[in-house]
Amino acid sequence: MIDERIIEIFKKAIKDSPAEQTELVCESEEFYLTRFAENQVHQNMGRSDSTIWCRAIFGKKIGVARSNDPTVDGVKNLIKSASEIARNQKEDPDFRSLIMSPGSAESSGYYPRTFGFPPGERGAAIEYIVKKARSGNISCAGTYQTSGLSLAVVNSLGTEKFARNTEYRFTLTATSAEGKSGWSQAAGRDVGDFDYKKVSDRALEKASFEGEPIKLDSGQYTVILEPDAVANFLLFLAFLGFGGKTLYQHRSFMSGKIGEKIMGDNITITEDPFNAQIEYLPFDYEGTAKKKVGLIEKGIAKAGVYDSYYAALAETESTGHGLPPDNAYGPYPKSMVIDGGESEVAEMIESTPAGIYITRFWYLNFLNPMKTMVTGYTRDGTFLIEDGKITKPVADMRIQQSMLEAFSNVATLSKEQRLIPQYGALMLVPFMKINNFNLTAT
Amino acid sequence: MANIEKIAESAVAKAVSLGASYADCRYIEISNESLSYSNGSPQSVNKSTDRGLGIRVLVNGAWGFFGSSVLTEDEAIRASNSAVEIGRASAKINLIPVELAPAEKYIDDYKSKYKKDPFEISLKEKLDYLAGLDGLMSANEQINSRDAHIDFRKINSYFISTAGTKVRQTLIHSGAGIELGVSKSRRERAVRSYPQNGGQYETKGYELLGEIDFAGAIPRLTEESLELLSAPECPSGAMNLLLEGSVVGLVIHEIIGHPLELDRVFGSEANFSGTSFATVEELNKLQYGSSIINVVSDPTDPSGLGSFGYDDEGIKAHRADLIKDGILAGYLSSRETAARISGRSSGAMRADGWGNIPLVRMTNINLAPGDKSFDELVSLAGDGIYMSTVSSWSPSDDRSSFEFGCEMAREIKGGKLGQIYKNPTFSGRSVEFWNSVKAIGDRSSWKVWGTPNCGKGQPGQNARTGQGASPILVSNVKVGA
Numbered sequence: 001m002i003d004e005r006i007i008e009i010f011k012k013a014i015k016d017s018p019a020e021q022t023e024l025v026c027e028s029e030e031f032y033l034t035r036f037a038e039n040q041v042h043q044n045m046g047r048s049d050s051t052i053w054c055r056a057i058f059g060k061k062i063g064v065a066r067s068n069d070p071t072v073d074g075v076k077n078l079i080k081s082a083s084e085i086a087r088n089q090k091e092d093p094d095f096r097s098l099i100m101s102p103g104s105a106e107s108s109g110y111y112p113r114t115f116g117f118p119p120g121e122r123g124a125a126i127e128y129i130v131k132k133a134r135s136g137n138i139s140c141a142g143t144y145q146t147s148g149l150s151l152a153v154v155n156s157l158g159t160e161k162f163a164r165n166t167e168y169r170f171t172l173t174a175t176s177a178e179g180k181s182g183w184s185q186a187a188g189r190d191v192g193d194f195d196y197k198k199v200s201d202r203a204l205e206k207a208s209f210e211g212e213p214i215k216l217d218s219g220q221y222t223v224i225l226e227p228d229a230v231a232n233f234l235l236f237l238a239f240l241g242f243g244g245k246t247l248y249q250h251r252s253f254m255s256g257k258i259g260e261k262i263m264g265d266n267i268t269i270t271e272d273p274f275n276a277q278i279e280y281l282p283f284d285y286e287g288t289a290k291k292k293v294g295l296i297e298k299g300i301a302k303a304g305v306y307d308s309y310y311a312a313l314a315e316t317e318s319t320g321h322g323l324p325p326d327n328a329y330g331p332y333p334k335s336m337v338i339d340g341g342e343s344e345v346a347e348m349i350e351s352t353p354a355g356i357y358i359t360r361f362w363y364l365n366f367l368n369p370m371k372t373m374v375t376g377y378t379r380d381g382t383f384l385i386e387d388g389k390i391t392k393p394v395a396d397m398r399i400q401q402s403m404l405e406a407f408s409n410v411a412t413l414s415k416e417q418r419l420i421p422q423y424g425a426l427m428l429v430p431f432m433k434i435n436n437f438n439l440t441a442t
Numbered sequence: 443m444a445n446i447e448k449i450a451e452s453a454v455a456k457a458v459s460l461g462a463s464y465a466d467c468r469y470i471e472i473s474n475e476s477l478s479y480s481n482g483s484p485q486s487v488n489k490s491t492d493r494g495l496g497i498r499v500l501v502n503g504a505w506g507f508f509g510s511s512v513l514t515e516d517e518a519i520r521a522s523n524s525a526v527e528i529g530r531a532s533a534k535i536n537l538i539p540v541e542l543a544p545a546e547k548y549i550d551d552y553k554s555k556y557k558k559d560p561f562e563i564s565l566k567e568k569l570d571y572l573a574g575l576d577g578l579m580s581a582n583e584q585i586n587s588r589d590a591h592i593d594f595r596k597i598n599s600y601f602i603s604t605a606g607t608k609v610r611q612t613l614i615h616s617g618a619g620i621e622l623g624v625s626k627s628r629r630e631r632a633v634r635s636y637p638q639n640g641g642q643y644e645t646k647g648y649e650l651l652g653e654i655d656f657a658g659a660i661p662r663l664t665e666e667s668l669e670l671l672s673a674p675e676c677p678s679g680a681m682n683l684l685l686e687g688s689v690v691g692l693v694i695h696e697i698i699g700h701p702l703e704l705d706r707v708f709g710s711e712a713n714f715s716g717t718s719f720a721t722v723e724e725l726n727k728l729q730y731g732s733s734i735i736n737v738v739s740d741p742t743d744p745s746g747l748g749s750f751g752y753d754d755e756g757i758k759a760h761r762a763d764l765i766k767d768g769i770l771a772g773y774l775s776s777r778e779t780a781a782r783i784s785g786r787s788s789g790a791m792r793a794d795g796w797g798n799i800p801l802v803r804m805t806n807i808n809l810a811p812g813d814k815s816f817d818e819l820v821s822l823a824g825d826g827i828y829m830s831t832v833s834s835w836s837p838s839d840d841r842s843s844f845e846f847g848c849e850m851a852r853e854i855k856g857g858k859l860g861q862i863y864k865n866p867t868f869s870g871r872s873v874e875f876w877n878s879v880k881a882i883g884d885r886s887s888w889k890v891w892g893t894p895n896c897g898k899g900q901p902g903q904n905a906r907t908g909q910g911a912s913p914i915l916v917s918n919v920k921v922g923a
Contacts, residue, residue: 031901032528033900033901034532035900036535037708037709037710037711037712037713038708038710039537040535040537040538041504041531041532041535041536042505042705042710043505043799044506044507044528044531045507045508045528046508046509046524046528047496047508048509048511049494049509049510049511049797050511051492063487064486064487064489065488065489066489066492067490067491067492068491068492068493068511069491069511081489082489084565085489085565088487088565088566089487089569090483090484092483118531119527119531120531120534123532123534127534127535130535141709141711143714143900145900171713171714171900172713173712173713175709181712326486326488326490328478328486362716362838362839363836363839364836365834365835365836365847367867368865370629370631375834375836375845375847376836377836377838377839379839396838398836398843398869440923442871
């Protein structure tokens with residue numbers, strides 16, 4: 001139900017709520033995905049679903065229930081269930097109130113051609129790619145998805161918000177007969193902007209790079225990270241430290257360090273839902289209008305993002321980053337931008353006498369969260385740089401690296417930024433050249 | 443349920459009338475209840491229900507699928523139309539048509555075994571249980587972070603296929619876990635979890651909570667967490683490594699279970715979860731582990747989290763050999779992937795709810811117990827390291843190598859457990875690791891460890907799996923950086 005009918009259903013159902021305050025949230029999605037491997041489509045699917053949350057409040061007792069039944073009776077049952085939970089809860093002394101967010105919201109990022117994109121069109125793009133791959137003895141695996149999403153929030157204090165957007169995402173792993181692989185991906189709101197020929201060529205060229213992958217010794221290297229790898233780190237940093245909950249609980253690497261320099265001068269990270277390429281939904285799961293937030297400015301820790309609960313605890317204002325009411329993570333940034341630099345990517349490579357070019361990381365996991373120390377692997381396109389040129393493929397290596405240290409050792413950032421989707425986030429990030437990066441032979 | 447059966451039958455009939463050579467329809471209804479308690483207060487009480495149906499079709503030898511949460515006959519017909527249209531689009535690209543291994547026809551109503559339905563226990567009783575755990579953890583005032591959670595799931599489903607199978611299933615899962623921690627400063631913290639990181643989950647009812655010995659474990663965990671705060675870093679080097687059973691469970695999951703998913707072996711996950719070093723050319727040849735390594739897929743285990751009556755394409759649950767006397771003996775498979783090696787499905791096709799296509803997933807992946815008591819394993823280790831409770835894991839995309847981190851280690855010296863070490867890690871090559879297993883703990887220490895959050899596929903799907911394991915002693919493992 002990617003339309004505003006749900007608002008009327010909520011308004012009817014909320015009238016009968018026994019709770020002192022009631023909040024209803026609906027996220028609806030019409031989702032299509034074609035998945036291919038071995039140059040064949042092996043999954044091709046569509047799905048239509050709505051998730052509805054009810055938060056019922058009695059004093060400072062809170063109950064949350066979730067279902068996917070968007071009928072009036074279904075929503076009434078959900079309110080009953082949330083109310084029963086609330087009555088059985090202990091009081092949460094830190095809870096203040098639901099919020100009243102006045103006015104309506106403007107949808108941006110909704111493109112009818114993305115929403116109505118037929119399976120045959122996704123198929124045509126994939127057919128082009130796999131035909132090209134077959135002719136080069138390359139095996140391709142990937143996904144092409146298009147979706148429409150809407151978010152509606154109604155509460156008993158008078159908040160009524162509805163917005164929708166669309167998204168396309170494309171990923172490709174190309175693998176040569178010798179096992180060399182290359183990766184590329186793209187994302188955006190308007191599928192009409194997607195140049196699948198250009199994007200797929202990036203992965204195909206990497207898989208076709210001549211030579212056997214060489215094994216390198218463990219050590220510290222100068223690396224050039226593609227935006228995918230930069231976004232891998234950025235999302236982990238966000239998880240560890242940019243949310244109001246981790247800051248309040250002193251689990252963030254920024255806890256007690258706001259105003260201090262924690263990264264290099266050349267790093268500025270902004271949560272920017274209004275960026276022209278990102279066009280995120282204009283309000284959060286509480287109905288609060290989103291704000292642009294400077295997270296890191298010229299290496300200095302500036303602020304985190306908040307929902308109403310953690311904003312009250314931190315004596316600040318919500319920045320409109322609340323997640324669904326049954327989440328355990330707390331507020332979270334989903335539309336981060338790292339400022340680009342002055343360099344062309346080609347110049348970054350040409351100015352590197354010895355280094356490693358890394359396409360993306362795989363299976364990052366924390367070794368020491370407070371030190372932002374992660375482990376993981378390089379994957380799908382790791383190359384040696386010698387005398388300013390990419391010369392040979394390199395066998396994948398393990399990384400054991402503090403992300404804060406890496407973002408303190410950035411020598412150069414590219415002008416070019418790419419939009420990278422990971423989980424629910426869309427991030428706009430540049431290439432980075434980083435010195436003294438720890439890589440281990442496997 | 444009767445109306446749902448009629449809707450599902452209409453959807454399948456419609457797909458056949460539109461030209462599908464095979465069709466199946468799954469109705470799934472999942473109820474979840476999760477409660478948590480943190481530092482003396484209820485943290486969250488969440489209830490959710492999710493229901494819908496998904497229709498999967500083979501058209502011109504290619505797959506199409508559509509799922510919807512609107513449960514009407516009209517919507518089921520729309521879903522069939524969309525699935526067939528999507529299947530036709532797939533067929534235009536594919537050169538090789540899908541073939542399916544044979545499947546028996548079953549008419550059945552399967553219910554997992556449980557003593558107490560957790561959804562019939564009051565919220566008050568559940569919150570009182572959590573308050574009791576919190577009270578046990580607060581006995582030592584130096585413990586300054588206490589978390590406890592319990593989770594319950596009920597799955598009602600109906601499956602119908604053009605192979606003639608019609609199966610109703612009801613599965614009940616329960617889970618519980620605690621984590622206690624102590625901090626020296628904001629940046630120095632030690633935690634211990636029980637029964638494992640994230641808790642233990644089984645196909646059981648509320649009775650599971652009474653079977654986990656939290657009261658017996660909490661004093662030991664308290665002592666260990668306090669000792670960890672001032673413990674030295676774990677030493678590095680190649681050494682004998684004794685792993686606690688839950689650690690072995692996750693190692694089995696990551697470097698036996700995943701690499702033996704046959705869709706992954708063929709490259710279906712090359713773009714996401716990765717590939718596998720255990721290629722079909724290695725079947726019945728690869729010395730995967732030492733001769734004492736025997737591993738089966740066993741969804742018939744009475745309480746493993748990966749247990750069920752039928753998989754999501756109607757294959758009856760059965761045991762299947764994966765590694766026999768150390769040799770790679772089989773794969774986790776579906777009807778489609780099994781046909782590619784001229785075999786029969788191992789019954790491992792599972793979907794995350796109604797809105798996803800089934801994928802080859804783990805069931806219960808069980809390492810057969812050995813004959814050593816825990817004390818005998820410590821004695822056999824001589825000098826080495828014992829590690830307990832996984833805290834971090836990172837396998838390579840083809841699962842040929844790995845690194846795991848644990849909450850705690852102990853020195854083993856002269857065949858006896860010694861001092862505690864913090865931040866232990868171990869890493870290595872998968873085949874070398876399993877070939878270095880010298881001894882396995884006996885039946886008394888064997889348990890099917892539940893993993894409620896195994897990720898795979900695009901869009902991402904979550905699976906609930908089990909891993910049967912007891913402690914193992916492995917020689918010459920790389921410990922530390």
